[in-house]
Amino acid sequence: MSRVMETPPTEHSAAGIRRQRPVRARGPRESVLSRVSAMTVMAVFTLYFLVPIWWLFVAGTKSSSQFTSTNPLWFADFNLIENITDLVTYRDGVYLRWMLNSIAYAGGGALIATILAAMCGYALAKYRFPGRETLFNVVLGGVLVPATALALPLFLIFSQINLTNTFWSVFLPSLVSPFGVYLARIYAAASVPDELIEAARLDGAGEVRTFFTVSVRLMTPALVTVFLFQFVAIWNNFFLPLVMLRDETLFPVTLGLYAWNSQVNQIPELRGYVLIGALLSIIPLIITFLLLQRFWRNGLGAGSVK
Amino acid sequence: MSRTKRAVVVALLTASTVALVGCSTGGSSASGDADAASCEPSTGQVDLTFTSWIPGIEDVVDVWNEANPDIQVAVQTGPNGNGGTYQNFFNQLKAGNAPDLGQIEYDALPNFRVQNGLTNLAACDGVLDAQNDFVDWTWGQVNFGEDDAVYAIPQDSGPMAMFYRSDLFAANNIAVPTTWAEYAVAAEQVRATGSYITNFSQSDINQFAGLVWQAGGTWFENDGTDWTVDLTSDASVTVADYWQDLIDRDLVSTNPPWTTEWDNAYNTGAAWTWTSAAWGANSIASGAPDTAGKWSVAPSPQWQAGDDASGNWGGSSTAVFTGSEHPFEAAQFALWLNTSEESLTMLNESANLYPAATDGLTLPVLQEGVEFYGGQAIYDVFADASSTVSPDFVWGPTMTQTYNDVSDGFKAAVTGQGTLLEALTSGQTSTIDALKAQSIPVKE
Numbered sequence: 074m075s076r077v078m079e080t081p082p083t084e085h086s087a088a089g090i091r092r093q094r095p096v097r098a099r100g101p102r103e104s105v106l107s108r109v110s111a112m113t114v115m116a117v118f119t120l121y122f123l124v125p126i127w128w129l130f131v132a133g134t135k136s137s138s139q140f141t142s143t144n145p146l147w148f149a150d151f152n153l154i155e156n157i158t159d160l161v162t163y164r165d166g167v168y169l170r171w172m173l174n175s176i177a178y179a180g181g182g183a184l185i186a187t188i189l190a191a192m193c194g195y196a197l198a199k200y201r202f203p204g205r206e207t208l209f210n211v212v213l214g215g216v217l218v219p220a221t222a223l224a225l226p227l228f229l230i231f232s233q234i235n236l237t238n239t240f241w242s243v244f245l246p247s248l249v250s251p252f253g254v255y256l257a258r259i260y261a262a263a264s265v266p267d268e269l270i271e272a273a274r275l276d277g278a279g280e281v282r283t284f285f286t287v288s289v290r291l292m293t294p295a296l297v298t299v300f301l302f303q304f305v306a307i308w309n310n311f312f313l314p315l316v317m318l319r320d321e322t323l324f325p326v327t328l329g330l331y332a333w334n335s336q337v338n339q340i341p342e343l344r345g346y347v348l349i350g351a352l353l354s355i356i357p358l359i360i361t362f363l364l365l366q367r368f369w370r371n372g373l374g375a376g377s378v379k
Numbered sequence: 380m381s382r383t384k385r386a387v388v389v390a391l392l393t394a395s396t397v398a399l400v401g402c403s404t405g406g407s408s409a410s411g412d413a414d415a416a417s418c419e420p421s422t423g424q425v426d427l428t429f430t431s432w433i434p435g436i437e438d439v440v441d442v443w444n445e446a447n448p449d450i451q452v453a454v455q456t457g458p459n460g461n462g463g464t465y466q467n468f469f470n471q472l473k474a475g476n477a478p479d480l481g482q483i484e485y486d487a488l489p490n491f492r493v494q495n496g497l498t499n500l501a502a503c504d505g506v507l508d509a510q511n512d513f514v515d516w517t518w519g520q521v522n523f524g525e526d527d528a529v530y531a532i533p534q535d536s537g538p539m540a541m542f543y544r545s546d547l548f549a550a551n552n553i554a555v556p557t558t559w560a561e562y563a564v565a566a567e568q569v570r571a572t573g574s575y576i577t578n579f580s581q582s583d584i585n586q587f588a589g590l591v592w593q594a595g596g597t598w599f600e601n602d603g604t605d606w607t608v609d610l611t612s613d614a615s616v617t618v619a620d621y622w623q624d625l626i627d628r629d630l631v632s633t634n635p636p637w638t639t640e641w642d643n644a645y646n647t648g649a650a651w652t653w654t655s656a657a658w659g660a661n662s663i664a665s666g667a668p669d670t671a672g673k674w675s676v677a678p679s680p681q682w683q684a685g686d687d688a689s690g691n692w693g694g695s696s697t698a699v700f701t702g703s704e705h706p707f708e709a710a711q712f713a714l715w716l717n718t719s720e721e722s723l724t725m726l727n728e729s730a731n732l733y734p735a736a737t738d739g740l741t742l743p744v745l746q747e748g749v750e751f752y753g754g755q756a757i758y759d760v761f762a763d764a765s766s767t768v769s770p771d772f773v774w775g776p777t778m779t780q781t782y783n784d785v786s787d788g789f790k791a792a793v794t795g796q797g798t799l800l801e802a803l804t805s806g807q808t809s810t811i812d813a814l815k816a817q818s819i820p821v822k823e
Contacts, residue, residue, distance in 0.1 A: 137665065137668075138668040138669075141639055141642045141643055141646055141666060141667075141668075142643070142646055142668070142669060145639070164434070164435075225470065228470055228474065229470075229473070229474050232471075232474035232475065232476050233474075235476075237474075237476060238455070315457070315458070315463050315467075316466075316467065316470065318457075319430060319455035319456065319457060319467075319478075320455060320456075321456045328458075331458055331462070331463075332432065332456065332457055332458040332459075332462075333434075334458075335432070335458040335459040335462035335463075336432065336434060336459060336730075337637070338637060338662065339658055339661070339730060339731055340434060340661075340730055340731065341661060341662060341664075341665030341666065342665065343434070344665075
């Protein structure tokens with residue numbers, strides 16, 4: 074599913090070129106050869122990333138008997154609607170439940186993680202207190218620890234407090250984003266002027282009010298970036314739910330599809346559900362990216378300019 | 380620079396402390412009561428948890444819950460065993476919150492046994508007597524040849540037979556092979572038509588084990604304390620050399636199994652037979668829909684003309700985990716789940732499970748002719764096969780590792796690097812090493 078991440082950049086790089094045209098005219102002219110080769114490389118990679126999605130889409134429109142017997146990259150009879158209907162009615166619509174779970178884990182988790190990261194990063198950037206750098210370094214160290222390595226220790230800890238196999242066992246660990254703290258600190262240091270905070274204080278605003286009314290607005294591009302990263306990270310985090318959850322009604326869509334896929338040898342009709350399910354499961358990611366990509370582009374660029 | 384280094388050290392220390400804390404607390408609670416001798420009914424209402432990855436098993440459990448208000452079973456689920464559920468079981472055993480019951484395939488049972496994860500149900504009412512309700516060899520899979528021991532209740536089985544394209548054999552005047560020698564001759568004749576007699580699977584090592592099983596071999600033995608690893612017994616060598624010869628002469632194809640190419644080979648008539656388990660009937664029907672009505676099922680080819688031996692591929696059991704507070708009730712549920720006609724019929728309909736219970740082999744749904752197989756009552760063949768599976772085959776305690784290592788060797792062998800026998804020989808060595816690494820006593 075990480076493939077999906079790669080598609081939007083091609084779109085906004087195209088938009089970016091359009092917008093920057095007046096600027097580029099003043100710069101040194103590139104040779105035709107280098108432009109052609111750059112475009113070729115981009116075209117090849119675009120194709121490389123889009124073909125699997127195209128395959129998935131085509132496969133999603135086929136009936137199970139045509140799936141193996143027809144050209145994998147072109148349509149046979151168009152059964153997309155039937156396939157979707159079969160999927161959402163299979164086992165009382167458990168698939169829809171998984172989608173809602175994923176949206177709850179990823180949407181809720183990313184939102185809270187973003188707020189926490191913003192507050193933490195802002196505090197690290199704007200307040201001087203003993204141990205500030207140590208604290209920041211520990212958080213930074215957290216970036217280096219892969220989430221997968223923490224799943225098993227988390228399981229044993231959650232077992233101690235009888236919280237495994239609950240919504241919280243996946244939701245709570247999703248609320249921390251060391252990378253988000255790092256980004257928020259760097260961005261707050263660069264984009265929130267001390268003078269502005271000073272002015273807010275002189276006008277009688279408390280620290281919390283200053284943060285939410287002044288600083289957060291200035292930090293928005295970075296926060297959208299943090300939100301998107303965390304949203305995708307939670308959506309794709311497969312190992313933690315695999316280790317924590319046993320109750321099918323709590324599964325996120327990734328784990329549910331994986332469980333079905335592991336049954337394909339014995340129950341072949343599941344293959345069709347896995348395909349169409351995978352196709353539908355990338356739609357929320359695409360929507361999120363399309364809605365937030367403008368902010369995201371600003372956020373990515375900001376660090377490099379300052 | 381030094382600051383970054385310090386941060387890394389801090390992070391690593393934090394992570395390892397967390398891991399250590401996790402391990403030590405988990406370890407203490409794992410050494411729970413391994414009280415196998417007694418198995419008394421509990422008083423009052425009993426709630427059990429049961430983890431299984433069979434889709435639709437909730438409906439079967441609902442039937443039980445309806446009839447047994449005092450013993451309520453809650454279903455938990457996940458991916459199939461090797462897909463993560465076994466690892467979850469081990470994690471849960473370590474953390475002390477394993478379910479009461481779990482689905483475990485036969486080849487994974489010894490792994491749980493050596494880790495003390497299974498409750499011996501022999502003392503539970505009716506469990507030892509239930510031996511007569513199950514096909515002989517399936518019982519051997521759950522008591523490991525020990526007297527007074529029952530570590531799980533057999534659920535389903537995969538007796539093997541030969542699926543073949545009866546139309547193609549007839550149209551080309553090729554006799555349907557009844558021995559492996561005839562099978563090799565037929566392979567040449569089929570190859571002359573441009574097709575392959577079958578596809579040799581480079582990664583279904585449990586299918587290969589089934590073929591060794593049929594040849595009278597076994598891969599492991601346990602004398603009560605020590606394990607013996609014997610991947611290169613005479614039977615294994617015979618089977619490996621036989622298939623190596625077919626591969627060398629390009630008489631079998633070597634597509635990776637369970638892929639689209641593999642399905643396609645069957646769907647287009649490029650492969651004519653498949654020696655597979657009862658549950659494989661559905662794999663062909665869905666993978667090769669264009670060939671409906673053209674398949675039949677015959678007993679597996681034999682090593683000696685006139686013999687009557689079959690192998691087994693797959694099958695699972697219902698086990699009660701260490702730490703369950705209600706082994707008596709759990710055993711009652713497991714017996715009902717795997718012997719009652721109602722349950723077995725539902726499991727067959729929802730997940731194509733082929734029962735391990737003797738009475739299950741004559742379920743009405745398994746008596747009918749199957750349209751995809753030209754109306755042949757194919758399950759009669761599998762019922763006969765099930766009665767000729769040897770009860771002596773034993774799985775080792777590290778089958779996942781053994782499968783992986785042998786499969787690596789097989790994948791190399793089908794591309795012409797090394798042989799199947801060399802793969803088994805190196806699998807033998809690596810399995811002994813793996814057992815030693817886990818401090819499991821092993822004879823060399």
